[in-house]
Amino acid sequence: MQENDCDVIIVGGGIAGCTSALLLARAGLSVILLERGAQAGSKNSSGGRIYTHTLSQILPDFAQSAPLERRVTQERLSMLTGDSMTTLDHRQTADAACSWTVLRARFDPWLMEQAQLAGAQCITDTQVEGLMKQGNRVTGVRIGDDQLTARAVILAEGANSLLAQRCLASPKPSAENMATGVKEVLALPREKLEERFGLEGDQGCAWLFAGQPTAGKVGGGFLYTHRDTLSLGVVCNLSQLSDSARSLPQMLDNFKQHPALRPLLKQAEVMEYSAHMIPEGGLNALAPLSGDGWLVAGDCAGFCLNAGHTVRGMDLAMMSAQAAAVTLIHAHRKSDFSAASLSLYREHLQRSALWPLMTQYRHLPADLLRSPQAFSRYPQLSADLLHSLFHVGEQPSVPLRRLLWRHARRAGLWQLLKDLRKGARSL
Ligand SMILES: Cc1cc2nc3c(=O)[nH]c(=O)nc-3n(C[C@H](O)[C@H](O)[C@H](O)COP(=O)(O)OP(=O)(O)OC[C@H]3O[C@@H](n4cnc5c(N)ncnc54)[C@H](O)[C@@H]3O)c2cc1C
Known part of the structure; x- marks a missing residue:
């Protein structure tokens, strides 16, 4: 029988790839991870906040060595119109925080290093161009004229996997199920940043926006504070961009000019600009997960x-990588990497916290696309309502119950009730 180059090849050195490499190598499997970027993280874009529940299971001492930026102690959600902002602002102690902001250009190389320390061989600057197959069985990968063979391959190449589409006949995701995001990393001296956002020590702010950033289209804006930089970006559903008067970069420029944001960003210098796809179709739009000799993660x-x-991709990538690793460790023990053996991946996912979460939000993507008013009319409604509430003039103020009734009727009472019902079902 022909010798394989290793037990498992992993395509992609992002969060899912590095996590599965670490866990498989730790279990004693021989692992080769291939990343097309010059270093891990160089091709990645992310808003910048990671929920650390799974990271702390895998690497309990992560806080001592990971390049973490700030612990998220401020959660803000805002609805923006062209000239107003309505914000929900929640502050918590550092002990209650469950997430950190990170910069992927620093975080991913650290995670790759953990995989290497566990024994994985991680090779950067190497793009996998195809999968090798014998019949339906995936037996390795092709890199230019070279070939590497393995008993199983994990595809962890991120959103819109070209290899899965080309070599495994995975369907191309529809525009409704994908979003695209643009993001800038902006430099701001630490003291200025802390003063502007009311932060001390390693406290950080995570801030999500709806309405004006996407010009009322399904999507939103985000801002995360790092040590002396900010991540600022806009994400919009791909199907909504085709009939949008503004391109995504124009949306980002406009967002930066909003009167509530502009003073916070004064003198901030652009350090990095990136654009990336995001799969947002949820449980009903998952790709085929496994087959003969292959698994897909992240x-x-x-x-x-x-x-x-909440925007969650990094922690879900870790959870799926964990389930993929458990499946392959089991397959390795049985020396069985067949489709039947690897189909246990779905069961491991279902037993993890990932599946109930995806199930809980399974209606949300479709419901959001059917409720564009949540991104256009409702930010305006809340701005009008609060303006009426806080505005003081010569006339006696209108009681709150009458204000609520008046604005609800103006927004369309029936539509509002339908959206509230849909929102309750989706969330
Ligand atoms: C604008 C934006 C904001 C986001 N904000 C957040 C957030 O705040 N919090 C959060 O948790 N998630 C966020 N996400 C989602 C998060 O970034 C992803 O869910 C996460 O990165 C998925 O990890 P992954 O390992 O599956 O894929 P990726 O991180 O995309 O990694 C895939 C890797 O595969 C490599 N690769 C691709 N093809 C090949 C090939 N053929 N050969 C070799 N290597 C290859 C790529 O270079 C890349 O390094 C955001 C995403 C975007 C775009």
Whole structure:
């Protein structure tokens, strides 16, 4: 029998790829991870906040060595119109925080280093161009004229996996199920940043916006504070961009000029600009997860969730990588990497916290696309309502119950009730 180059080849050195490499190498499997970027993270874009529940299971001492930026102690959600902002602002102690802001250009190389320390061989600057197959069985990867063979391959190449589409006949995700994001990293001296956002020590702010950033289209804006930089960006559903009067970069420029944001960004210098796809179709739009000799993890499989108040992709990538590693460790013990053996991946996912989460939000992507008013009319409604509430003139003020009734009727009472019902079901 022909000798394989290793037990498992992993395509992609992002969060899913590095996590599975670390766990498989730790279990004693021989692993080769291939990343097309000059270093891990160089091709990645992310808003910048990671929920650390799974990271702390895998690397309990992560806080001592990971290049973390700030612990998220401020959560803000804002609805923006062209000239107003309505914000929900929640502050918590550092002990209660469950997430950190990170810069992928620093975080991914660190995670790759952890995989290398565990024994994985990680090779950067190497793009996988195809999968090798014998019949339906995936037996390795092709890199230019070279070939590498393995008993199993994990595809962790991120959103819109070209290899899965080309070599495994995975369907191309529809525009409705994908979003695209643009992001800038802006430099701001640490003291200025802390003063402007009311932060001390390693406290950080995570801020999500709806309405003006996407000109009322389904999507939103985000801002995360790092040590002495900010991540600022806009994400918009791909199907909505085709009939949008503004391109995504124009949306970002406009967002930066909003009167509530402009003073916070004064003198901030652009250090990095990136654009990336995001799978947002949820549970109903997952890619085929496994087959003979292959598994798919992270964004590549569609494990990403934008629930409006939280954007989660990095922690879900880790959870799916964990389930993929457990499946392959089991397959290695049985010396069985067949489709039947690797189909256990779905069961491991279902047993993890990932599946209930995806199930909980399964209606959300479709419901959001059917409720564009949530991104256009409702920010205006809340701005009008609060303006009436806070405005004081010569006339006696209108009681709150009458204000609510008046604005609800103006927004369309029936539509409002339908959206509230839909929102309750989706969330
Ligand atoms: C603008 C934006 C904001 C976001 N904000 C957040 C956030 O705040 N929090 C959060 O949790 N998630 C966020 N996400 C989602 C998050 O970035 C992803 O869910 C996460 O990065 C998925 O990890 P992954 O390892 O599956 O894929 P990726 O991180 O995309 O990694 C895939 C890797 O594969 C490599 N690769 C691709 N093709 C090949 C090939 N053929 N050969 C070799 N290497 C290859 C790529 O270079 C890349 O390094 C955001 C995403 C975007 C775009």
